[in-house]
Amino acid sequence: xxxxxxxxxxxxxxxxxxxxxxxxxxxxxxxxxxxxxxxxxxxxxxxxxxxxxxxxxxxxxxxxxxxxxxxxxxxxxxxxxxxxxxxxxxxxxxxxxxxxxxxxxxxxxxxxxxxxxxxxxxxxxxxxxxxxxxxxxxxxxxxxxxxxxxxxxxxxxxxxxxxxxxxxxxxxxxxxxxxxxxxxxxxxxxxxxxxxxxxxxxxxxxxxxxxxxxxxxxxxxxxxxxxxxxxxxxxxxxxxxxxxxxxxxxxxxxxxxxxxxxxxxxxxxxxxxxxxxxxxxxxxxxx
Numbered sequence: 001x002x003x004x005x006x007x008x009x010x011x012x013x014x015x016x017x018x019x020x021x022x023x024x025x026x027x028x029x030x031x032x033x034x035x036x037x038x039x040x041x042x043x044x045x046x047x048x049x050x051x052x053x054x055x056x057x058x059x060x061x062x063x064x065x066x067x068x069x070x071x072x073x074x075x076x077x078x079x080x081x082x083x084x085x086x087x088x089x090x091x092x093x094x095x096x097x098x099x100x101x102x103x104x105x106x107x108x109x110x111x112x113x114x115x116x117x118x119x120x121x122x123x124x125x126x127x128x129x130x131x132x133x134x135x136x137x138x139x140x141x142x143x144x145x146x147x148x149x150x151x152x153x154x155x156x157x158x159x160x161x162x163x164x165x166x167x168x169x170x171x172x173x174x175x176x177x178x179x180x181x182x183x184x185x186x187x188x189x190x191x192x193x194x195x196x197x198x199x200x201x202x203x204x205x206x207x208x209x210x211x212x213x214x215x216x217x218x219x220x221x222x223x224x225x226x227x228x229x230x231x232x233x234x235x236x237x238x239x240x241x242x243x244x245x246x247x248x249x250x251x252x253x254x255x256x257x258x259x260x261x262x263x264x265x266x267x268x269x270x271x272x273x274x275x276x277x278x279x280x281x282x283x284x285x286x287x
Contacts, residue, residue: 015035021132021133022130023131025127027127028053030051030053031050031051031054032126034049038131058097059097068093072089076089084116085116086114086115092110095108107135109138110135114130118197119198199218199233201236201240205239206220
């Protein structure tokens with residue numbers, strides 16, 4: 001039997017519940033959605049970001065003459081669009097607007113990964129932007145590095161200093177492990193978004209051919225998946241490819257409906273489904 005199927009609503013729930021800060025852009029770099037984790041780390045509301053261009057919503061800090069966040073992030077997005085592959089950026093300083101900050105911007109350091117969402121033909125339909133706020137970790141490492149540069153003589157490297165540096169290294173290893181786990185989760189979500197895009201296209205094809213509602217079209221795809229023991233996303237991708245090839249005839253196979261359970265044979269059984277009566281015997285009497 002085919003594995004359980006996820007509906008588009010399931011993907012929405014996973015996206016918004018994820019602990020990884022995620023933002024979805026279209027190919028014009030207009031923000032289409034963010035999840036709760038992204039809203040929390042950027043100190044923004046979902047409603048104020050959706051529909052805005054990425055760099056209108058998050059401009060460079062005008063008070064930082066060396067700001068290069070917009071330039072570097074835009075270059076990463078362009079690489080994803082051109083190469084159709086994920087792009088992992090280095091640690092990037094990218095201050096964010098914040099009305100409570102004296103300059104109107106709060107200093108932030110990020111670890112960004114940008115990934116494409118592809119259609120069945122391999123074309124980019126959207127970008128998935130994943131960031132982790134590493135500001136606190138970056139500041140701690142900077143303080144540790146500054147301390148070692150200032151006390152470079154061997155006598156100054158006391159056991160306490162070495163323990164402090166070991167503590168920072170341990171935290172660095174833990175942060176690296178956590179980032180790897182989050183990136184794995186993001187990759188799974190990216191695959192889910194890709195599957196969702198394909199399934200949505202297939203649902204539209206079924207609607208057009210069978211003249212039915214989206215929910216009924218989705219059930220038809222699930223029914224085909226269960227009868228053929230094939231994953232739903234593979235069924236959807238095959239249907240989309242068949243539609244793009246413009247092959248003659250119907251796009252959907254005829255899948256037989258489930259057979260009803262057989263009814264007991266009452267011609268050979270007595271009332272209540274008991275043993276058959278002997279020929280000529282009266283009801284209620286033993287033959």
